[in-house]
Amino acid sequence: MESWLFLIGIFIVALLGKNQSLIIASIVVLFLKLIPYSDKIFPLLNKQGINWGVTIISITILVPIATGKIGFMDLVNSFKSPVGWIAVACGILVSLLSYQGVGFLSASPEVTVALVMGTIIGVVFMNGIAAGPIIASGIAYLIIQLLQIQIK
Template identity: 50%
Template sequence: MVTQPVIFLSILLIIGFIAKNQSLMISVVFLLVIKLIGLSDKVFPYLQEKGINLGVTIITIAVLIPIATGEIGWKQLSEAVKSSYAWIALASGVAVALIAKSGVSLLADDPHITAALVFGTILAVALFNGVAVGPLIGAGIAYIVMRIVQWF
């Protein structure tokens, strides 16, 4: 059955194909298959609730692999802290994690904002070859800006 979600996902698949964005295409095909085989009532709520944590876990595993393989060890860490770029990277990592934390809060408290954030992420992924971590960071930035606007 062709429904609005199937049409929307199909359009996103076409955009992913035109933009040659493999992540978007795989994500859309996965969701279409789940929807079309009738498992969406069970799988979608689970993924919506746990998907961000699962994704963050997978990203964290990928980031930690060089430590697990021995490519990065104490020597590389001690050399890195001597670099000003490493300190900038450290501060950036802390800032992004704190911003994303605010984003999780905003998405939990204001779920309607998710539509705009998801659309912005889709645009960035499809048109600019972005990476789909945007909703959390975007929500965090939105949260911070909203709080600043409330002060005035």
């Protein structure tokens, strides 16, 4: 019962914040809870969902290349400006933090709730997007390592 109330609460917050992605996500999860064998579906989503999401994002990023809107010369030209180099460095940093974040989420499930709440606050009240939990967990991992905080 608690999970239903929690999800409905997230749905209401998403409605109030007019965040379509979170509205859809909460409806889908609530709907999945109604399916008799959701206990088989949720572990699969929990394990593979991030990979599927990253794949969809990657496909979206590659579409401009496929349509010819971005060509090889655009890539070459991006290395001719400081903005391009900063973008490459940030891409590398985010990918490394995300890698650490996925491991951190797996090793420290108690942190997941706090990260999810932070993501919901960012998405609903600050017009962020829900790509944050993995990156946030990577940043949290980095800070925890720098501060040498012991995790249970």
